[in-house]
Amino acid sequence: MRFSYYTTVFAILLLTSCSTSxxxxxxxxxxxEVSKLKSDWNSDSKEWFLKKDTLIGNGNLQHWGVILSKKQLSKNYEIDFKANLTKGSLFEIMLNSDKENYIRTYLYQIDQNIVIGKGVYDKNSDEYGKRGGKSLFTKPMxxxxxxxxxxxxxxxxNQLLFSVNNQTSLECSLEKSNLSQKGKLGFITNGEVKITDLSIKTL
Known part of the structure; x- marks a missing residue:
């Protein structure tokens, strides 16, 4: 009985550690934990770092600060967190980032909108046209x-729901909007953003 229990626990731990998600x-x-930030995410430590329980990102208009997970998001998932854009005008959540393409879900202070769009990000270039992209759905906020x-x-x-403060939300079909259906999670800012209570779960 005890052997069976330990075998089951070991199998669960092995599956979790080997998971690509x-x-x-x-x-x-x-x-x-800082160790989790280093082991689970790709970023420049000058741009993104963990201070106590707060993830802090820094960027500017010429060079956006980007952090990208090392593992894939599941096909069905839910992401919850709190964010504070302390400086700048753009905070973006990169969804299903695959090669240079991703889904843009972001808060845009200049236009006073939340947005879903189709994005591109080239980590080797800050040139116009090699970061960001077209807005597909917007809602004033x-x-x-x-x-x-x-x-x-x-x-x-394949349905995406993007909600802010449980009040303003956007929805779309990934397939109908020709958006990436697999990939990694990332965050982008052109100023300073603080993130707390980040949780990601498979549905």
């Missing part, structure tokens, strides 16, 4: 610096 059905991913926003993203059965 940032979260699994059995485990909700949370970011709370009052956005301010130094204010916390609760963000929820849900992708299930």
């Amino acid at each position: 940032i979260s699994t059905v059995r485990k909700e991913y949370k970011l709370a 009052k956005l301010e610096n130094n204010k916390w926003y609760t963000i929820k993203i849900k992708v299930q059965n």
Whole structure:
């Protein structure tokens, strides 16, 4: 009986550690340790770092600060966190980042919108046209610096839901909008952003 128990526990740990996904059905991913930031994400430590329980990103208009997970998102997933754009005008969540293409879900302070779009990111270039991309869906929302926003993203059965403060939301079909259906998670800022309570789970 005891042997069977330990065998089951070992198998679960092995599956979790070998998983190519940032979260699994059995485990909700949370970011709370510096070691996890280094082992699970690709970033420049000058641009993105963990201070206590807060992930802080820095960028500017010429060079956006980017952090990208090393593992894939699951096909169906939910991402929850709180974000505060303390400086700058753009905070972007990169979804299903695959090679240079990704889904843009972002808060854009200049236009006072939340947005879903089709993006491109070339890590070797800051040239115009090699980062960001076309907006597909927008919804007006009052956005301010130094204010916390609760963000929820849900992708299930190729449907994307992007919600801010449980009040303003956008939805679309990944297939109908010709958006990436697999890839990694990332964050982009052209100023300074703070992120807390990040959790990613497989649905």
